[in-house]
Amino acid sequence: xxxxxxxxxSKQTFYQAQxxxxxxxxxxxxxxxxxxxxxxxxxxxxxxxxxxxxVLGRKLFTVxxxxxxxxxxxxxxxxxxxxxxxxxxxxxxxAVREGGICYLDEVVEARKDSIVAIHPLTDDRRILPIDRxxxxxxxxxxxxxxxxxxxxYQNLLKGLKPSTKQRxxxxxxxxxxxxxxxxxxxxxxxxxxxxxxxxxxxxxxxxQLKEHDLEESVSTRLLIYAAxxxxxxxxxxxxxxxxxxxxxxxxxxxxxxxxLVIQAxxx
Amino acid sequence: MEEWVGVKWHHxxxxxxxxxxxxxxxxxxxxxxxxxxxxxALGGDKGISIGHTTAQLFDGHxxxxxxxxxxxxxxxxxxxxxxxxxxxxxxxxxxxxxxxxDVYYWLTALASHNQLPHPQHLLAHNLxxxxxxxxxxxxxxxxxxxxxxxxxxxxxHLKQLPSAYQQHELLIKNVLKNVEHTxxxxxxxxxxxxxxxxxxxxxxxxxxxxHGNKQAFPQAKGxxxxxxxxxxxKRYSAEQVASTDNKDGLLSFRxxxxxxxxxxxxxxRSEEDGDDDNEALxxxxxxxxxxxGQGETGHKIKLDLDLPAAEYDDEVLEKGILMxxxxxxxxxxxxxxxxxxxxxxxxxxxxTWPHQxxxxxxxxxxxxxxLKPQRxxxxxxxxxxxxxxxxxxxxxxxxRAGRSNTDPKLYRNxxxxxxxLCSLILTDLSLSTDAYINDEKKVIxxxxxxLYLFSESLDAAQERFAIAGFASRKRSxxxxxxxxxxxxxxxxxxxxxxxxxQPSYYTRMGTAIRYATQALLExxxxxxxxxxxxxxxxxxxxxxxxxxxxxxxxxAVKEAKQKxxxxxxxxxxxxxxxxxxxxFGSQSFFHIKNAAELPRKLPQLYLHLIS
Numbered sequence: 001x002x003x004x005x006x007x008x009x010s011k012q013t014f015y016q017a018q019x020x021x022x023x024x025x026x027x028x029x030x031x032x033x034x035x036x037x038x039x040x041x042x043x044x045x046x047x048x049x050x051x052x053x054x055v056l057g058r059k060l061f062t063v064x065x066x067x068x069x070x071x072x073x074x075x076x077x078x079x080x081x082x083x084x085x086x087x088x089x090x091x092x093x094x095a096v097r098e099g100g101i102c103y104l105d106e107v108v109e110a111r112k113d114s115i116v117a118i119h120p121l122t123d124d125r126r127i128l129p130i131d132r133x134x135x136x137x138x139x140x141x142x143x144x145x146x147x148x149x150x151x152x153y154q155n156l157l158k159g160l161k162p163s164t165k166q167r168x169x170x171x172x173x174x175x176x177x178x179x180x181x182x183x184x185x186x187x188x189x190x191x192x193x194x195x196x197x198x199x200x201x202x203x204x205x206x207x208q209l210k211e212h213d214l215e216e217s218v219s220t221r222l223l224i225y226a227a228x229x230x231x232x233x234x235x236x237x238x239x240x241x242x243x244x245x246x247x248x249x250x251x252x253x254x255x256x257x258x259x260l261v262i263q264a265x266x267x
Numbered sequence: 268m269e270e271w272v273g274v275k276w277h278h279x280x281x282x283x284x285x286x287x288x289x290x291x292x293x294x295x296x297x298x299x300x301x302x303x304x305x306x307x308a309l310g311g312d313k314g315i316s317i318g319h320t321t322a323q324l325f326d327g328h329x330x331x332x333x334x335x336x337x338x339x340x341x342x343x344x345x346x347x348x349x350x351x352x353x354x355x356x357x358x359x360x361x362x363x364x365x366x367x368x369d370v371y372y373w374l375t376a377l378a379s380h381n382q383l384p385h386p387q388h389l390l391a392h393n394l395x396x397x398x399x400x401x402x403x404x405x406x407x408x409x410x411x412x413x414x415x416x417x418x419x420x421x422x423x424h425l426k427q428l429p430s431a432y433q434q435h436e437l438l439i440k441n442v443l444k445n446v447e448h449t450x451x452x453x454x455x456x457x458x459x460x461x462x463x464x465x466x467x468x469x470x471x472x473x474x475x476x477x478h479g480n481k482q483a484f485p486q487a488k489g490x491x492x493x494x495x496x497x498x499x500x501k502r503y504s505a506e507q508v509a510s511t512d513n514k515d516g517l518l519s520f521r522x523x524x525x526x527x528x529x530x531x532x533x534x535x536r537s538e539e540d541g542d543d544d545n546e547a548l549x550x551x552x553x554x555x556x557x558x559x560g561q562g563e564t565g566h567k568i569k570l571d572l573d574l575p576a577a578e579y580d581d582e583v584l585e586k587g588i589l590m591x592x593x594x595x596x597x598x599x600x601x602x603x604x605x606x607x608x609x610x611x612x613x614x615x616x617x618x619t620w621p622h623q624x625x626x627x628x629x630x631x632x633x634x635x636x637x638l639k640p641q642r643x644x645x646x647x648x649x650x651x652x653x654x655x656x657x658x659x660x661x662x663x664x665x666x667r668a669g670r671s672n673t674d675p676k677l678y679r680n681x682x683x684x685x686x687x688l689c690s691l692i693l694t695d696l697s698l699s700t701d702a703y704i705n706d707e708k709k710v711i712x713x714x715x716x717x718l719y720l721f722s723e724s725l726d727a728a729q730e731r732f733a734i735a736g737f738a739s740r741k742r743s744x745x746x747x748x749x750x751x752x753x754x755x756x757x758x759x760x761x762x763x764x765x766x767x768x769q770p771s772y773y774t775r776m777g778t779a780i781r782y783a784t785q786a787l788l789e790x791x792x793x794x795x796x797x798x799x800x801x802x803x804x805x806x807x808x809x810x811x812x813x814x815x816x817x818x819x820x821x822x823a824v825k826e827a828k829q830k831x832x833x834x835x836x837x838x839x840x841x842x843x844x845x846x847x848x849x850x851f852g853s854q855s856f857f858h859i860k861n862a863a864e865l866p867r868k869l870p871q872l873y874l875h876l877i878s
Contacts, residue, residue: 072650080662080675205308211852212313213304257304260372264309264404 015044015051016184018176025052028169029101029144034122036165037148039173042219044184045148048173049103058142059100061091065110071117075130087133092118096128099142107147108160115164121145122167175220178204184220189227195236199223202265206244206258213254218244236266292359293367295319300844302375306352309379309404314814316845317375319356320344323472327460328423328432344469345374350814352378360465361417369410370465376400376407377468386470390435390455393467394442401446414466415443423462432461439464581748584609590778592742595818605742605778612748614763624716624866628723631870638728638874640686644679651678686877689731689753689792693783694718695801696736696748697774702802704862710802710839711770716866717800718750718765724870726757731792734761735783736768739775741809746772747782753790776805777819780834784827796876797827799836800869802862804846821850837872839865 015022028035029052037045046062053060063074076090095102107115120127126139147168149160176184178200185196203218210217222244229239237259245258295302295317303317325342343355354374358367377396384392401408419440425433435455442448443464457469589603620628645651647658655678662675700710718734725732733755736748750768751761780799787795805816824834836851839862847856857872859865 070648070650077649080677205310208310208313209304209308212307212848213853215854253300254304257301257308260301260305261308262406264372264376264406267405267408 012054013047013050014187015047016176016180016187018173018180021048021171021173022052022055024169024171026056029056029058032126032141032144034145034147034168036168036170037146037173038151038170039148040175040219041150041216042221043173043175044220045173046103046105049101049146049148053101056101056142058144059095059098061095061100061102062105063091063103064105065107067109067111069110069114071114072132074114074117075128076132078132092121093128093130093137096121096137096139096143099140101144101146104145104147106149108149112161115161118145118147119164119167175203175207175217181220181223185223185227188224189231191227191231195227195230198265198267199227199240202240202244202262205261205265206248213257214248216248218248222247237263240266287359288362288367289359291362291364291367292357293364293371294357295354295371298368298371302354302371303845305372306375306379309376310381311352311375311379312381313849314817315347315350315352316842318351318353320346320353325457325463327457327463328428342463345378345467346469346471347378347381347383348471350817358465360421361414366414366417369414373407373411373414373466374468376404377466383468383470387454387456388452389457389460389467389469390439390442391452393464394446394448394452396468397446397466411446411466418465419443428461432459435459436461581610581612581746584611584749588782590745590781592777593819593822595815595822600822605745605775607745607747607778607782610746610748612750612764612767612769614760614767616759616763618759618763618766620719620762620766624719627867628720631720631724632727634874635724635728635870638686638730638877640729642681645682646679647676648678648680649674649676651680653679655679686730686794687792688794688796688877689733689787689790690725690796690798690873691733691735691753691783691787692718692721692798692800693779694734694736694768695774695776695799695803696738696746696768696770697772697803698738698770699774699803701770704839708863710862711768713839713862713865714800714802715765715768717869718768719762720866721869721873722751722757722761722765724873731790733786734765735779735786737775737779737782738770738772739778739807739811740772741807742775742778742811744772745775745778747779749786753786773807773811774801774803774805774816775807775811776801776816777823780820780823780827784823784830784832787827787832788830795832797832797834798873799834800865801836801838801840803838803840804842817846817850824850835876837865837869 025035025048027033037048039045049062050060063069072090074090074092076088076093078085079088089097092102104110104118120129121139121143122145126143128137128139129135130137175181178197181200181203182193182196185191185199186193189196200223203220203223206214207217226240226243229243230236240262241259245255245262248258249255296319299317306315306317307313320343322343345352345354347353352375354371358370360370361367377393377400380396380399382392382396384396397411401411422440423436425436428436438452438455439461442452443466586606586608588607588609590605590607591600591602592604593600646655648655655676658675659677662677694714696711696714700714703709704713722732722734731753732751733753734750736750737746739745748768750764751757755761776799780797783797787797804812805820806812807816811819827834834851834855836847836856837859838847838856839859841860843856843858847858850856859868
C-alpha cells in the first residue's frame with residue numbers, strides 16, 4: 001500500500017501550537033481515546049498528526065479516504081498469487097497489529113458502510129474482527145485511531161453519521177491568528193519578516209470573504225507556497241496571484257477582486 | 268438651429284469649466300461585483316451592498332465659468348446610507364481609464380472602515396480615514412499619490428478664488444499632498460469647499476446638509492424622552508412649506524413633473540395607521556427631504572391594501588400560529604412576534620396544462636425515473652457477493668501472458684441505491700410576482716410552470732416532497748399555503764392548487780422559513796432540503812425591509828442549518844448577488860438570469876444538487 005507511511009523519528013516536523021491541542025492529544029493518546037480533528041483545508045491538521053506521531057514515538061499509517069474506499073481497503077483482502085491466494089493486511093489492520101496511529105484523512109469522503117468497520121475499535125472493546133480470516137485482533141495500548149474532516153464542504157448528501165461522530169473526542173482547528181501565522185510562514189520558508197507579516201495580514205482579510213464570496217478561504221499552506229515563490233525571485237504580485245487568487249476561485253470577477261486586495265496589501 | 272447652438276455651447280462651456288473625459292469613463296455597473304468583494308475583503312460590513320447615487324446639489328464654491336455653464340452644480344457624493352454604500356454612477360474625472368477605476372477602488376477602501384466623516388469635520392475626518400487606509404494597505408500609496416497628482420492641477424487656482432476660500436484651498440491642497448499632516452485642522456464643512464474632492468467620502472444625506480437651518484424636527488405626539496434625544500442627534504433635510512391655499516396664480520404644473528415620493532403632497536399624516544410611532548419615523552428616514560406643512564390638509568383619503576372579504580379569500584385552515592422574529596438592532600430573537608395562518612387555495616381538480624408544458628413534463632419524467640430507488644449489480648469490484656467471471660477470465664489470461672495485476676477486481680456486488688432525502692419547496696407568492704418578465708408571462712406564471720414541472724419530475728422519481736407558498740401583510744398576518752404536504756399523494760387536486768396560485772401582499776421570508784423548518788423537522792429522512800424560490804428581497808409593509816428583513820431571514824436560515832436542514836435558494840432577481848450570499852452563503856443559492864428559464868432549470872438544478 002503506497003499511502004501508508006512509517007515516519008522515522010530522526011528530525012521532528014515543525015508544528016506551531018495554537019492552543020492546548022498538543023496536551024489534549026497526548027492525554028487522549030495515553031488513555032486510548034480516539035480523536036476526531038475538524039478544520040478547514042490547509043490549516044495544519046495533517047502536520048499536527050505527523051508532529052504528534054513523532055512526539056509520541058508511534059508509527060503513523062495515513063489513509064486518504066475517497067468514495068471508492070471499501071472496508072477491505074482498510075482491513076485487508078485475499079490476493080491471488082502464483083497458484084494460490086494469500087492475505088494482505090490493510091492499513092488499519094497493520095496499525096492494530098503493529099501498534100501506532102491510524103489516521104483516516106477526510107473521512108467523510110469514504111462510503112458510510114466502510115467507515116462502520118472502525119466502530120468496534122472505537123469503543124471500550126478495542127477489537128478488530130476480520131471476517132475473512134476469522135481473526136479477532138485486540139488493539140495494543142499504543143494503537144490510536146484519528147480521523148479528520150472538513151466541516152466546510154457540507155455536501156448535501158455527505159457528512160459524518162452521528163453514530164460515528166460520537167465515538168471520538170473532537171478537536172477543532174482553525175487558521176492561526178496573524179502573529180502565529182507570521183511565525184509559521186517564517187519558520188517554514190525563512191523569508192523576510194515583513195513579507196511574512198504582510199501575507200498573514202492579507203490572509204486575515206481574505207478570510208472574511210468565506211461563506212459570502214468564497215467557498216474556502218486562503219490556507220496557511222497557500223501562504224507558504226506564495227512566500228516560497230517570492231523567495232525564489234518571482235514578483236510578489238504574480239506569486240500571490242498564482243498561489244492565492246487563482247487557487248481560491250475560478251470566477252473571474254472574484255479573482256480580479258482578490259488580485260486588487262493583494263495589490264493593496266503588498267508594497 | 269437654436270437648439271443646435273445651445274447644445275454646442277453647453278458642451279463647450281461645460282468642458283471648459285469642469286474637466287471630464289467621457290472617452291475614459293468607468294461605469295459602476297461594470298465593476299460592481301469585484302468592487303463589492305474588494306469592499307468586504309478590506310473589512311467592509313458584509314450586509315452592505317453597493318449602489319449608485321444621484322447627483323446632489325453641491326454647496327461649496329463654484330467658479331464664474333461653472334455658474335454660467337451650470338456645471339458642478341450637482342455632484343455625486345460617495346457616502347453610506349442605511350444598508351448601501353453609494354458611489355458615483357460613473358467616473359470620468361481623469362483622462363485615463365485606470366485612474367478613474369482607481370478612484371472607485373480608493374473610495375471603496377476608504378469606506379471599508381465603515382465610518383463616515385461628520386459634516387463639520389469633512390477635512391479632518393477624511394484625512395484620518397486616508398491615513399488609516401494607507402497604513403493598513405500600503406500597496407494603495409502609489410495609486411493614491413498618482414490620483415492626487417492628476418487631481419491637483421484640476422483644482423482652482425488660489426488667485427481665482429474669493430479670499431474666504433483661499434485659506435481652505437491651501438489647506439486642502441496641503442493635506443492631499445502630504446497625508447502625514449499632523450497639525451490641528453479647523454472645521455471644514457461642505458460650504459467651505461472651494462471645489463469638490465473626488466477622493467473623499469461625504470456625510471450621508473440623511474444628516475442635514477443645510478447647517479443654517481438648525482430647526483429641530485417637530486416632535487411626534489407622546490414620544491418618549493429617548494426618542495426626542497434621537498431626533499436631536501439626527502437631522503433631516505427639512506423645509507417648511509407654505510400652505511398651498513392660494514387659489515389663483517399661474518398653473519405651473521407640467522406633465523413631466525409628476526409628484527415623486529419625496530415631493531410635498533398635502534396629505535393628513537397625523538393619523539397614519541401603524542403599530543407605533545417608529546413607523547412614522549422610519550418613513551421620514553426614507554425621504555431625502557422631509558416637507559412639513561401646517562394647517563388644513565388637501566385630502567382625506569386613506570390608502571390601504573385591505574384583506575379581501577372572507578367569501579372571496581382562500582380558505583383558512585388554522586389561525587394564530589405564533590412565530591418568533593430576529594431583531595438585529597436588539598440582537599435578540601423576539602418570541603411570538605408574528606402571527607402565521609395556514610391557508611388553502613380553493614382549486615378545481617380539472618385543469619388543463621398547455622401541451623408544450625405537458626410534453627416537457629413527459630421528458631423530465633423519463634429522466635427522473637432513473638432516480639428511482641433500485642438495486643443494481645456492480646461489476647469489477649475488489650469485494651463482493653459473487654465472482655465476476657469476465658474479470659476473472661481476463662485476469663487469468665493476463666497472468667498466462669506474463670502480465671500480472673496485483674490488485675485484481677474479480678467480484679460483483681449488489682448495491683442498493685437509495686437516497687434518504689426529503690425536500691420542501693417554498694415559494695414566494697408576494698405581489699412582486701405579478702410583474703411581467705416578457706410580453707407573455709408574469710413571474711407567477713413562471714413559478715407555476717416551474718412548480719408543475721418540478722412536481723411531476725419528483726413524483727416520477729418517487730422522491731418525498733412537499734410544496735408550500737407564502738405571503739404576508741405585516742407581522743400580524745403571515746400566510747402559509749401548504750399546497751402539498753409530505754404525506755399527500757401528488758394528484759389532480761395538487762395540480763389544481765398549483766394552477767390556482769395567485770400573487771398577494773408582501774414577503775416576510777424569515778417567518779415562512781421558520782415554519783417550513785418545523786414541517787421538515789417532523790420528517791424522518793436523514794437529509795432535508797429546503798428549496799426556496801423567490802424573485803426579490805425579503806420585505807413587508809412595516810419595518811421588515813432592508814437590513815431588518817435581511818438579518819431576520821439570515822437568522823432563520825442559520826437556525827434551519829443548525830437543525831440539520833439544507834436551505835437552498837433559487838432566485839430570479841437580477842440583484843440577487845447583492846444580498847443572497849449574505850443570507851445563504853456563496854454555495855447555497857443559484858441565480859437564474861433569465862426568469863423564463865426557471866421551469867426548465869429547476870429540475871436540472873435539483874439533479875445537480877443531489878448527485
